[in-house]
Amino acid sequence: MRSRLFNIIVIIVFVIILGVCFYYMYPFQSSIKLGLDLRGGTQIILKPIERGAEQVTSEAIDKAQFIILNRIDSLGISEPLVTRDFNNNIIVQLPGVDDPERAIDVIGKTAQLEFKILQSVDENENPVFGPTLLTGDKLVKAAAGYDSSGRIVVTMSFNDEGAQQFEKITSENVGQRLAIVLDDEMKSAPVIRQAISGGDAVIEGIPTLEEAKDIALVLQTGALPVNLEIQEVQTIGPTLGQDSLQQSILAGIIGFCLIAIFMLALFRGLGLISITGLLFYIVIFWGILAALETPITLPGIAGVVLTIGIAVDANILIFSRIKEEMIKGKSKSASFVEGFRNALKAIIDSNITTLITAAALYRFGTGPIRGFAVTLAIGIIISMFISLIFIRAILFMVVNSRAVTPRFIGVRIPKSSLVDSQGEVVGKK
Amino acid sequence: MVKNKKAAKKLKRKKTQQSILPAAETIKPLTDEKKFEKGKESPLIEIRTVRFDFIGKNKYWIILSTALIIAGIILFFIRGFNFGIDFLGGNLMEVKFKKEVSITELRKLMEETGYGKAILQSTDKDQYIIRTTPINEEQKDSILNKLDEEIGIEKPLVQDREVAAGFSKTITRNALIAVAISVVGILIYVWIRFAVRFAIVAIIELLHDVLIIFSFYIVTFREFNTTTIAVILTILGYSLSDAIVIFDRIREELRVNKRDSFPLIVNYSINKILVRSLSTTATTLFPVIVLLIIGNETLKDFAFGLFIGVLSGTFSSIFIGAPILIAWNNRFPKYKK
Numbered sequence: 001m002r003s004r005l006f007n008i009i010v011i012i013v014f015v016i017i018l019g020v021c022f023y024y025m026y027p028f029q030s031s032i033k034l035g036l037d038l039r040g041g042t043q044i045i046l047k048p049i050e051r052g053a054e055q056v057t058s059e060a061i062d063k064a065q066f067i068i069l070n071r072i073d074s075l076g077i078s079e080p081l082v083t084r085d086f087n088n089n090i091i092v093q094l095p096g097v098d099d100p101e102r103a104i105d106v107i108g109k110t111a112q113l114e115f116k117i118l119q120s121v122d123e124n125e126n127p128v129f130g131p132t133l134l135t136g137d138k139l140v141k142a143a144a145g146y147d148s149s150g151r152i153v154v155t156m157s158f159n160d161e162g163a164q165q166f167e168k169i170t171s172e173n174v175g176q177r178l179a180i181v182l183d184d185e186m187k188s189a190p191v192i193r194q195a196i197s198g199g200d201a202v203i204e205g206i207p208t209l210e211e212a213k214d215i216a217l218v219l220q221t222g223a224l225p226v227n228l229e230i231q232e233v234q235t236i237g238p239t240l241g242q243d244s245l246q247q248s249i250l251a252g253i254i255g256f257c258l259i260a261i262f263m264l265a266l267f268r269g270l271g272l273i274s275i276t277g278l279l280f281y282i283v284i285f286w287g288i289l290a291a292l293e294t295p296i297t298l299p300g301i302a303g304v305v306l307t308i309g310i311a312v313d314a315n316i317l318i319f320s321r322i323k324e325e326m327i328k329g330k331s332k333s334a335s336f337v338e339g340f341r342n343a344l345k346a347i348i349d350s351n352i353t354t355l356i357t358a359a360a361l362y363r364f365g366t367g368p369i370r371g372f373a374v375t376l377a378i379g380i381i382i383s384m385f386i387s388l389i390f391i392r393a394i395l396f397m398v399v400n401s402r403a404v405t406p407r408f409i410g411v412r413i414p415k416s417s418l419v420d421s422q423g424e425v426v427g428k429k
Numbered sequence: 430m431v432k433n434k435k436a437a438k439k440l441k442r443k444k445t446q447q448s449i450l451p452a453a454e455t456i457k458p459l460t461d462e463k464k465f466e467k468g469k470e471s472p473l474i475e476i477r478t479v480r481f482d483f484i485g486k487n488k489y490w491i492i493l494s495t496a497l498i499i500a501g502i503i504l505f506f507i508r509g510f511n512f513g514i515d516f517l518g519g520n521l522m523e524v525k526f527k528k529e530v531s532i533t534e535l536r537k538l539m540e541e542t543g544y545g546k547a548i549l550q551s552t553d554k555d556q557y558i559i560r561t562t563p564i565n566e567e568q569k570d571s572i573l574n575k576l577d578e579e580i581g582i583e584k585p586l587v588q589d590r591e592v593a594a595g596f597s598k599t600i601t602r603n604a605l606i607a608v609a610i611s612v613v614g615i616l617i618y619v620w621i622r623f624a625v626r627f628a629i630v631a632i633i634e635l636l637h638d639v640l641i642i643f644s645f646y647i648v649t650f651r652e653f654n655t656t657t658i659a660v661i662l663t664i665l666g667y668s669l670s671d672a673i674v675i676f677d678r679i680r681e682e683l684r685v686n687k688r689d690s691f692p693l694i695v696n697y698s699i700n701k702i703l704v705r706s707l708s709t710t711a712t713t714l715f716p717v718i719v720l721l722i723i724g725n726e727t728l729k730d731f732a733f734g735l736f737i738g739v740l741s742g743t744f745s746s747i748f749i750g751a752p753i754l755i756a757w758n759n760r761f762p763k764y765k766k
Binding site for chain 2: 037045047085086087089098099101229230231232233234235236237238239240243244247248250251252254255256258259262263266298299303305306308309310312313316317320324342345346349350351352353354356357358359360361363364365369372376
């Protein structure tokens with residue numbers, strides 16, 4: 001058994017950790033980020049698809065992510081989250097948004113702006129274009145508004161390089177029609193009357209000002225380097241999410257009380273230590289989730305439920321071993337040391353295998369499964385930490401106290417029984 | 430030695446009383462050398478008491494479990510899983526109406542909109558889940574407008590989901606890859622810490638638990654969705670720690686007890702771990718049962734899977750894992766037969 005001083009230090013360290021966790025827990029209402037399934041909002045999953053010869057590269061998706069985030073920001077949606085899963089799907093989370101139509105519209109627009117010469121119109125009245133002469137990536141500014149005759153337009157300004165190209169195109173093609181094509185749709189095709197310098201152009205033929213604003217917005221934020229296909233749109237109303245959350249919390253509280261009663265009934269005084277450990281566990285778990293700012297989701301709650309079970313399990317393993325040793329008739333301190341040693345391997349082995357599962361889930365899982373893996377892994381590590389270090393320190397602190405009797409631990413050796421030297425009850429007299 | 434005789438006598442009496450458990454109790458000299466060294470305890474006898482015989486009556490348990498799985502398989506071919514929209518694709522709207530409405534009324538209205546085949550599920554007297562095949566915004570609006578005119582609906586919708594068909598393939602594939610990798614990891618770890626047979630038995634237990642959960646979902650026709658996958662993964666973790674704890678006890682017993690046969694050691698180990706197993710099952714199930722009682726539909730679905738899985742996980746480590754270990758040892762003896 002390690003020295004008393006060591007145990008005191010361990011307990012002090014734990015109290016400090018608890019203090020730090022309390023700091024992160026405050027304010028209680030908002031310290032933990034909630035996933036969309038618990039707080040309500042919209043989640044959109046988009047699958048990048050290669051466009052023509054262009055491959056879907058990791059860089060292209062990074063860029064697409066950045067552009068989407070910019071577009072959402074411009075829509076004034078607070079706390080949007082744009083992430084990416086193992087399959088390179090882009091996941092857009094919009095908390096509190098319950099009518100996602102406009103957001104989807106804006107996010108999904110590729111905003112591929114091209115300037116081409118309109119060569120002719122075929123028999124189905126489809127335009128036939130020449131090669132692309134200029135693209136939207138040379139754009140520096142786009143704005144929606146009305147022109148002098150009151151029509152809705154989007155005005156665009158090019159950078160120096162774009163302006164030079166634009167001047168060259170217009171000067172070489174005087175008399176031809178210059179088609180302005182947005183996402184493969186011809187918006188307008190004005191006739192070039194003279195060379196245009198200065199690098200300004202206008203898109204016409206837009207029905208509403210709102211649409212003009214959206215076009216300006218997507219042009220401003222740049223063209224997506226990939227096409228995006230919507231895989232899933234999920235909107236959870238605010239009531240459903242809150243219901244789920246409140247019921248989960250209530251279930252947690254009632255579950256905790258039942259566990260506490262159970263542990264007290266089974267292990268008496270040791271149960272008290274275990275309840276303290278469990279409270280510490282909850283505080284540390286909460287603190288870490290708040291500090292990491294990982295949003296907790298419904299599957300994440302499954303992970304929490306499971307890890308509470310695992311946390312208690314470690315205590316049960318240790319305490320039953322201690323009881324076992326005491327029934328064998330060993331001294332208090334010997335029972336505590338032996339009980340701990342015997343339970344140690346089982347706890348470590350079972351937790352490490354579960355950690356292996358969590359790691360694999362984290363690496364290869366998608367969205368909600370990842371959230372689950374994170375809570376599972378955090379829970380296991382905290383529970384091992386508490387059971388093997390904190391509870392151990394407390395146990396060895398109190399073991400020599402006179403209050404700790406076999407009865408205190410819930411061991412009953414009937415006096416009228418025949419007990420062999422190993423403490424095994426072999427029968428009554 | 431007096432005590433030794435006494436105990437032997439005692440044992441003899443017990444044996445005649447309980448002939449069902451022939452090999453269940455033995456006397457063995459204490460062989461733990463460490464205890465000798467300490468010299469604190471006299472090297473007398475240690476009695477391996479076995480309260481319940483888990484191995485003898487094992488057949489019945491395996492039959493129960495197999496029957497469930499077979500029922501699941503049969504029903505799988507008859508009607509299969511009740512997959513949620515995250516697997517099938519389509520639209521789901523959960524609507525809270527301004528007044529109570531019966532499912533027949535709602536069905537009639539849906540028929541008028543041309544979506545009579547939609548799946549309707551009541552979550553409250555005035556609240557329904559409506560599931561359709563993939564529809565576009567206009568079609569969705571036409572349904573909602575009709576319902577709003579006739580009954581009146583609360584906005585925003587409780588939930589509104591749209592899933593492209595085939596999207597779940599990637600989720601499922603990912604989950605399968607994750608499970609496959611963790612299975613390999615577990616195999617290697619348990620192999621190193623225990624023995625290869627323990628590793629394989631652990632995997633068989635996991636497989637059993639997954640099949641049991643599948644069967645329950647098929648038989649009760651509960652919705653199977655991505656949350657269900659998370660539940661199954663949770664159970665893999667639970668079942669695994671349960672298996673490992675028993676393996677650990679067997680490993681320890683094998684080390685100190687060189688005299689008894691392997692089946693006896695397994696039986697003894699399970700008896701010793703029983704209180705812990707049942708206690709852990711109870712403590713894990715407490716919050717799950719509360720969720721099952723007070724939770725909304727989403728939470729119930731999820732608590733249901735956990736409930737079945739935790740029970741199955743505890744069951745499989747005792748009634749599936751142990752007998753396979755014994756049968757394996759009978760066929761390829763590594764430990765005392």
